[in-house]
Amino acid sequence: MKEKSNYCLNCKVKPCSTKGCPLGNPIPQFIEQIKQGNTEKAYEILADTTVLQGICGRICPHKKQCQGSCVRGIKGEPVSIGELEAYAFDSVYDEDDSLLKCYEDEMKKNKSNLKVAVVGGGPTGLTASAFLARKGIQVTIYEKYDYLGGLLVHGIPEFRLSREVVQKTVDKILALGIQVKYNQELGKNLLLSDLEKEYDAVFLSIGANRSSQMGVEGEELEGVIGGNELLEHKLHPNYEGKTVAIVGGGNVAMDCARTIKRLGAKQVKVIYRRAREQMPAEDKEVEEAMKEGIEFLFQNNIVKIIGKDKVEKVELIKTELVQKENDTRLVPVNIENSNYEIDVDYIIMALGSKVEPYVKELGLETNQWGNIKINEEYQTSRPKIYAGGDLAGVKSTVAWAAYSGREAAKNIAKI
Ligand code: SF4
Numbered sequence: 001m002k003e004k005s006n007y008c009l010n011c012k013v014k015p016c017s018t019k020g021c022p023l024g025n026p027i028p029q030f031i032e033q034i035k036q037g038n039t040e041k042a043y044e045i046l047a048d049t050t051v052l053q054g055i056c057g058r059i060c061p062h063k064k065q066c067q068g069s070c071v072r073g074i075k076g077e078p079v080s081i082g083e084l085e086a087y088a089f090d091s092v093y094d095e096d097d098s099l100l101k102c103y104e105d106e107m108k109k110n111k112s113n114l115k116v117a118v119v120g121g122g123p124t125g126l127t128a129s130a131f132l133a134r135k136g137i138q139v140t141i142y143e144k145y146d147y148l149g150g151l152l153v154h155g156i157p158e159f160r161l162s163r164e165v166v167q168k169t170v171d172k173i174l175a176l177g178i179q180v181k182y183n184q185e186l187g188k189n190l191l192l193s194d195l196e197k198e199y200d201a202v203f204l205s206i207g208a209n210r211s212s213q214m215g216v217e218g219e220e221l222e223g224v225i226g227g228n229e230l231l232e233h234k235l236h237p238n239y240e241g242k243t244v245a246i247v248g249g250g251n252v253a254m255d256c257a258r259t260i261k262r263l264g265a266k267q268v269k270v271i272y273r274r275a276r277e278q279m280p281a282e283d284k285e286v287e288e289a290m291k292e293g294i295e296f297l298f299q300n301n302i303v304k305i306i307g308k309d310k311v312e313k314v315e316l317i318k319t320e321l322v323q324k325e326n327d328t329r330l331v332p333v334n335i336e337n338s339n340y341e342i343d344v345d346y347i348i349m350a351l352g353s354k355v356e357p358y359v360k361e362l363g364l365e366t367n368q369w370g371n372i373k374i375n376e377e378y379q380t381s382r383p384k385i386y387a388g389g390d391l392a393g394v395k396s397t398v399a400w401a402a403y404s405g406r407e408a409a410k411n412i413a414k415i
Pocket of ligand 1: 010
């Protein structure tokens with residue numbers, strides 16, 4: 001790692017941090033500490049802006065974020081910022097009190113009487129909880145499962161992010177004195193109005209865990225499964241000898257494809273209506289998927305799903321990419337009479353996520369996509385209630401989710 005850290009130029013303008021990193025992590029500063037062999041100090045410097053060092057270091061789309069803005073990348077390879085961040089975390093891996101040591105002086109100084117409930121213990125909620133605790137605020141997390149981590153545990157397969165790294169991160173955050181109530185779910189056994197009465201503020205970070213649908217004929221057939229639900233509930237059918245089509249080009253599509261291939265599917269085909277260059281999934285994930293034998297049908301769109309009771313075939317149509325006025329992205333347009341059919345046993349819809357249906361019953365204003373509306377302070381239409389992450393329509397990467405949790409916490413601390 002010494003060599004990798006020495007490669008950093010310690011730039012004054014640090015575009016890696018100011019332009020590339022959603023969290024604005026102090027990148028050259030923490031790398032400087034690694035250069036000097038002070039890895040714990042590197043972790044501490046990062047803790048000023050993030051509590052997910054071990055996670056973001058491993059799974060962020062670095063090429064699109066920090067490393068994509070690195071000055072070194074102009075003429076050659078960028079600095080391995082992700083690896084160095086994970087290395088800083090790993091240097092304090094087994095010390096549950098490492099985050100507490102970074103924050104304890106501030107926690108004592110800030111001592112507050114505020115009590116805040118955080119609903120949802122994924123990356124947004126965990127980050128918000130840690131930054132609230134740093135301000136001396138008493139935090140209770142309400143979590144629907146009997147574990148914390150949310151999509152870090154059930155949305156990202158273990159081969160990309162180990163459960164142990166998530167657990168070590170959670171342990172450090174809980175060591176700040178945060179309480180957790182498990183098996184508590186809004187819309188089931190938890191009422192927002194009760195939390196509103198009991199706490200000074202409530203922060204909602206329950207994500208958007210439902211798969212979006214395409215609205216094509218045959219989507220209701222047995223064998224059409226939502227990608228998010230599949231990853232979350234692991235209700236995999238037996239794929240042995242089967243052909244599975246994955247629709248979509250993001251990381252959920254890649255995670256589904258690679259998981260299903262590992263579970264023994266004969267063929268896994270990813271159907272994406274644009275070209276490879278437009279795929280939102282990270283390059284590294286696409287490359288790995290290709291190496292693992294996953295087939296890609298680029299510039300193909302689904303017309304309809306065919307089958308009697310169960311999926312049997314899918315009708316596809318080829319697309320061409322057209323530059324339209326006032327559109328920054330190339331738009332896929334179906335090529336007339338290029339339809340064809342392929343045999344499939346299962347179709348996984350990985351086209352994006354939407355919020356749970358019960359969100360509209362919460363009595364909070366929502367936007368046209370069903371996300372909870374928030375103002376610049378992350379406050380919803382009810383003043384004591386704040387929201388962040390996917391639930392509020394924040395860009396769906398872990399770093400952006402964490403950013404919204406951190407910024408919401410700063411605003412809640414001001415009340
Ligand atoms: Fe180091 Fe690259 Fe950031 Fe410059 S842009 S400080 S070289 S990581």
